[in-house]
Amino acid sequence: MQVDPRGQRFAAAVTTVVLIGVLVQGSWVLLACQALVFALGTVFGLRYAPYGMVFKLLIRPRLAPPKDYEDAAPPRFAQGVGLVFALVGTAGYALGIDWLGIGATAFALGAAFLNAAFGFCLGCEMYLLIRRISPKKHSDWEVPA
Structure with missing residues (x-):
């Protein structure tokens, strides 16, 4: 699946x-709501991510077609990374461990801001790095006896 990168920056x-x-x-409740947004995009795909739906329905029709599209896998992975930080932050705030809530939220905020302001998706870059360093699966490998 291909996605409009402008939608990712909007989100x-x-x-x-x-x-x-x-x-x-x-607010742990507000962070839990953001975690739900991340979860929807991670589990069901970017087409079901709430902010992406707003972009698709209200903003994209007013824009020229995108010059290019990008693969949905890296931004979907990034949503998963955001989900982890949001869950850790939610737990921190809810359990009264404010430093944990603040720290996890600040990391997620930094990554979101980099994407929004500069189009640099930190989670997407993590995805690509993991893909590069993970062992390749080859069907022509022989199974040792």
């Missing part, structure tokens, strides 16, 4: 605003 911008709100309010 990152909305996520940035939400995570700033989490840090200002110290």
Whole structure:
């Protein structure tokens, strides 16, 4: 599946605003809602990610067609990374371990801001690095006896 990279930047911008709100309010409920957004995109795919749906329905029709598309796998992986940080942060805030909530939220915010402001998807780069260093599966390998 291919996705419009402008939609990913839009989602990152909305996520940035939400995570700033989490840090200002110290709200585990708001961070849990963001975790749900990440979970939907990770588990069901980017077409079911709420911010992506807003982009597709309200913003993309007003824009020119994208110059190019990108593979959905790296941004979907990035949603999973965001989910992990959001879950850790939610647990930190909910359990009264504020430093953990703040730290996890700050890391997620940094990654979202990089994507929103500069188009640099940290989770996507992690995905590509993992793909490069993971062993390749070859069907022509022989199974040792």
